[in-house]
Amino acid sequence: MLLNTVEKAIKLAIDLGAEYADARAEQIYSTSIRLTNERFEQAISGLDQGIGIRALYGGAWGFSSTTSLEPKHVKTVVETAFKTAKATSKAVKEKVTLCEVKPVKDHVKIKVRQPLTQIGIDKKLKLLLHLSKIVRNCSPKIVSANLSYEDSTSQKATVTSEGTQIRTDTSRALAAVTAVAKSAGKITSCRERVGKLAGFELFEKAKTDEIFERAAKRAVGLLGAKPAPSGRYTVIANPNLAGVFAHEAVGHGCEADHVISGESILEGKLGKKVGTEIVTIFDDSTVEGGWGTQKYDDEGVPTKKRLLIEKGILKGFIHNKETAAKLDMQPNGGARAQNFSHRPVVRMSNTYIANGKYTFEEMLKDIDKGVYLKSTRGGQVDTAKGTFQFNAEEAYRIEKGKLTAPLLDVSLSGITLETLHNIDAVAKDLDWNLGSCGKSSQSVPVGTASPHIRIRNALVGGRA
C-alpha cells in the first residue's frame, strides 16, 4: 500500500519533467512516556504518517512533504516539490549531478521477538515505575528521578526514479534516566540510557536495572565534587566521551557535504596525516542492533562500514549520491532523514575509535597531573574552524598516576587536528553509547563508541 503510493508519486514527478526523484512514505506508531518522581508527565501514543518527495530539475533540488497519504494531497506534494525545484533552478550556478546506483528491490525487517505494538501501554508504564523505584531507593540523597521511554515501530517505503524500491520495517526502543541528587544545597545529576533496534525484549536482556541504578550512584558520588581547575592538562577521556569526540570533532568533518561546502577542516587532507598513528576511526551503518544502523540509506543506497581515519591517515568521507559524484568517489549510503517530512542529508551512523593496546591503568600510571573526564552531556563542534567543546558529567583529578578528587561539571574544548595529534594512548576497552545527532534541523539516532583515550595538553574549563 505504502509502496504503491510512493511509486505513483515518483511516476508523477518524472511525468512532470523531473530529472530524478526520490520519495519516502512512512507510517510510524510511537509511544512516548515521561515519568518524574513516579508521576507520569507524559504518556503519549500516536500515529504519524505522510510522504516526502525530492525532485531534481535543471540541476536544482526541490523538496516537499505532508502529513497525509490521501491521493489528492500526495499529488499536491509532488507538484510542489517539482515547482520548488524549478524555482530554485533559476538561481543554481553549479548544477547537481548524482552518481548512478544499481537499483535495489528489497524488504528489510528488524528481527523482533516482542513487537512493540503488541505490548500494551500498561506494561511500558509499569517498566518505568519499576525502574524509577530502583533509582529512588538507591539513596536518600536522590531527590528526583526523571525517566523517559520512547519506542517506535515504522513501515517505510523508499522509491527512486532509478528503479529502487525498498520496504523497511523497523522497531526501536529506548529508556533513559536523569538521577538528581542533593545534599547541603548542592545539586548534581547523571544520565544513563538503554536503547537498541529491537522489540520490548530489549529490557529483559539489557541489564536495565543495573544501568539505571548506576545513574543514581554516580549522581550521589558527585555530591562531594569540587570545582574543576582551568587550564591545559593531560586528560583521559572515557569511552562515552571519546566516542562523542569521534562523532563531533572528526565525524562531522568527514561528512562530505561539509567538505564540499568549505565547512570542514579535513578538506584537502585525504591521504594525509591528521593524527597520531594509533588513531583509527570508522563510521559503520552495519553494526548489528546499532542505534544508527540501517541497511539502506534514505536515497536507497546500500550502506557500509566506512573507514574514516586509518592509523592517523585520513582515508574517506561519508557520502550521499551527490557528494560522491562531486568528489568522484564511491557512494557509501550516508544520506539520512529524520523521517518522511525531511530531506535526506549526509549523516553519520555508528561512529567509533578502534581499540588500541593499553589498559586504563597503564594509561593512568604515568600521568603526574591530569583530569579524567567521564560521560558527557553532549557536545558541539564548528567543523569549519575545527574546534569542539563538550562537557563531562563526571570528572576526577589525576595526581601521580592515581584518580583522586571528584570534580564538578568540567568541559573539554580544543582544536580537532591538534587534539588528534595529541592522542598518545588508546586503550583496548571499546564500549558503545547511543545518542541523537542534530544537523540541518533534523535529529537522527546515532551510535558512538571508543576505548579510553589519553590526550596531552588539552584545554579543560572549570571554575576554580
Place this chain on the structure above:
Amino acid sequence: MQELLKYAVKQAEKKGASQAEAFYSAENRLRTTIEKKQVKISEKKYDAGVGIRVAVKKTGGYSIGFAYLTSLTKEAAAKTVQQALKIASFKKPDKDFKSFQECKPSKTVQRIFDKTIAKLEPETIVDLANDLIKTASTDKRITTIIGGISSRTAKVAIANSLGVSGEFNTSGYSLSAYAVAQEANSTGVGWDEYSNCYYNEKEAYTIFKNATRNALKQLHPKAIKTEKMDLLIQPQALTEILAFTLVPEMLANNVQKQQSPFVGKLNQTIAATSLSVTDNAHVPQALGSKPFDDEGCPTQATKIIYKGILKNFLHNSYTAKKDKLKSTGNSTRSLGVLGSLKPKYSVEPVIGPTNFQVSAGTKSARNSYDDVVSEVKNGVITKGVVGAHTANAPSGEFSVALDMAFKIENGEITYPIKQAMIGGNIQDFIKNITMFADDTTQVGFENASVIAPTILVKNVTVSG
C-alpha cells in the same frame, strides 16, 4: 477545524472522560538553503494534526490520557479518543490535577501574523537568496557562505469540555548567515541571524553583510591567557546560556520538582538590582507572542525578576493549581529547550517561555553600546557561545566555549580571540551584571524568543 475538535471532545465525554480537550496545530513552512555561495535547495512542508487529552475521574483524583492523530477524520479522531482513554485507564490518579483550563475572556495580540508570508512563493525567496549571495561575496577572502531564509505560517485551534474554544494564526521569518574567510593560513568564521514574525528583506541584507564582516574580523586570532575579566555578552550568546539555565529554572514544573536553584527564593534578591526579566506574550512581532497558550489560557506579561528580586515563576494550569495560583499562560506543547523536534499537536502541554525579556532594572544601568564597551578595561566581547545545551539546569552550572569573541583593552575592541571558555553558574552570573547596552535584539528559539541587549558581566574567569 472547530467542528472536528468539538466532535472529539463530545466523543471523549460519551466514552467516559470527565473532561476532554482537543488541540489542533498546522504549519506551513518554506525554506531556501544556501551552501557554498549557492542556492542549494528549496523546501515546502505541511504538517497538521490533533492531540486529544482526556481526564478520567477515579478515587483519589483524575487520570490523564493523551493521544494524537494526523489523519484528520472523525473516524480517526474517535479511535484516538479510545487510545487516550486506554492510557488514562492504566495511569494512577493524580491528586494535583484539578481541571483543564476554564473559559476566560480572550485577548488580542497585535502583529503576529504577516499576510505577506502567507503568500510567499519559493521564487521570491530564491531570488532574494541569490541576491544576498552576490552582496556577501564581494570580498575575495570570503570562501564560503552558508545560510537560509525560512518562513512559516501556523494555525492553532483548541476546544475543551469547559467551554474553551478559540483559534489564531501566527507567522515567522528567520534568517541565518554564516561566512568563512581565508587569508594566509588563517580561517575566520562569522555569522549573524534574525527572527521576527514579519517578512523583512532589508534585514536579510544586513544579516548577510554582518556575517561576512564578522568572518573577516575573525582572521588572525590571538590566544589569551586565563584570568578573571569583564565579559560583554551579546544577545545571541546570552540567549544560548539562558535557554539552558535561567529559562528552565523559572518554570514552575521544574521548581515543584526541586530542579531549580531558585526553589524557595520568591521575593528574595537573586540578581543584581540592575536586572529585570519579564516573560511577555504581547510583544508585537515577537515569535513567542500569542493571545492564548496551548491550553487556551489567555496570555500576559509576567514579571520574573524585578530589580534583582525574584517575583514569579512561569505556570500552566496544572502547576498553578498545585501552588494555588493563577496560570501565567505559559502552557506550551513544544518540549522547549529540550530540543524536541516534534510537532505541537503530538506532545502534551508542559511549560515554556513566550518572549523572555531581559532589561535594565534601573535607568543608570542603561547605556549606549559604545559607553558599555568603553567601560571595559580588560575583557572580552562574545557574539555566541558553543555547548550551552550541556549546562546542568537543576544546578545552574554551565561551561561553554566562546564563539566570535574579541578582546577588549582599555575600552577598545582590539583583536579576535583564538579559543576561550567561560564557566560558572547562572546564580553568580546574574549577580555580576552591571550594565546594559541599547542594542536590544530579538533572538528566536523554538516558538519563543529572548529579547535582550548586550550585557556587561563582571569578574568572569575566561580560560584561554
